[in-house]
Amino acid sequence: GQSLEQPSEVTAVEGAIVQINCTYQTSGFYGLSWYQQHDGGAPTFLSYNALDGLEETGRFSSFLSRSDSYGYLLLQELQMKDSASYFCAARMDSSYKLIFGSGTRLLVRP
Amino acid sequence: NAGVTQTPKFQVLKTGQSMTLQCAQDMNHEYMSWYRQDPGMGLRLIHYSVGAGITDQGEVPNGYNVSRSTTEDFPLRLLSAAPSQTSVYFCASRTGQGNQPQHFGDGTRLSIL
Numbered sequence: 001g002q003s004l005e006q007p008s009e010v011t012a013v014e015g016a017i018v019q020i021n022c023t024y025q026t027s028g029f030y031g032l033s034w035y036q037q038h039d040g041g042a043p044t045f046l047s048y049n050a051l052d053g054l055e056e057t058g059r060f061s062s063f064l065s066r067s068d069s070y071g072y073l074l075l076q077e078l079q080m081k082d083s084a085s086y087f088c089a090a091r092m093d094s095s096y097k098l099i100f101g102s103g104t105r106l107l108v109r110p
Numbered sequence: 111n112a113g114v115t116q117t118p119k120f121q122v123l124k125t126g127q128s129m130t131l132q133c134a135q136d137m138n139h140e141y142m143s144w145y146r147q148d149p150g151m152g153l154r155l156i157h158y159s160v161g162a163g164i165t166d167q168g169e170v171p172n173g174y175n176v177s178r179s180t181t182e183d184f185p186l187r188l189l190s191a192a193p194s195q196t197s198v199y200f201c202a203s204r205t206g207q208g209n210q211p212q213h214f215g216d217g218t219r220l221s222i223l
Contacts, residue, residue, distance in 0.1 A: 045211030
């Protein structure tokens with residue numbers, strides 16, 4: 001079957017760096033996306049990796065290794081407002097549909 | 111710029127009732143989808159569409175119908191509501207290009223009694 005695995009919860013201190021991992025099992029793979037969701041809100045797009053390597057967008061970076069079926073989201077200079085749930089999502093075939101992981105709840109402490 | 115608009119924002123139904131959740135986007139996106147999110151869980155794909163007149167099933171399609179008569183609209187129909195369908199429903203749209211983000215509506219919070 002198709003699945004994406006993430007840790008359920010991560011805690012970090014304000015100003016620190018945190019990495020959220022995502023491993024996937026699919027019969028096909030076209031790319032990995034990351035979304036942020038605050039409590040009561042809608043998911044919002046953070047980044048997308050189609051090729052191996054690191055993509056950087058401000059304080060957020062995302063990495064993909066297709067050979068390892070693995071990716072991660074790196075958040076630097078953590079702020080209290082970064083406390084949210086983070087989801088990896090994979091496009092697994094040419095139909096453009098996205099399948100989401102179960103999400104990682106990040107708690108940033110002062 | 112409205113983006114993806116979902117109505118209603120909140121709804122309470124009785125078991126066995128039917129209803130339609132509305133979704134409209136004004137970005138001329140080809141691809142639209144419906145997800146449900148249960149408390150503390152991820153998003154599970156219900157149905158999706160790659161263009162007007164074309165729909166397909168996602169991970170959890172049972173109990174739901176969709177249609178796509180126009181590019182803009184993608185309604186989700188609950189045929190006979192069950193308590194297990196209590197959830198937050200999100201509609202999303204995107205272009206067909208792989209690196210483009212999926213835009214989500216604000217969600218519909220649905221309770222089935």
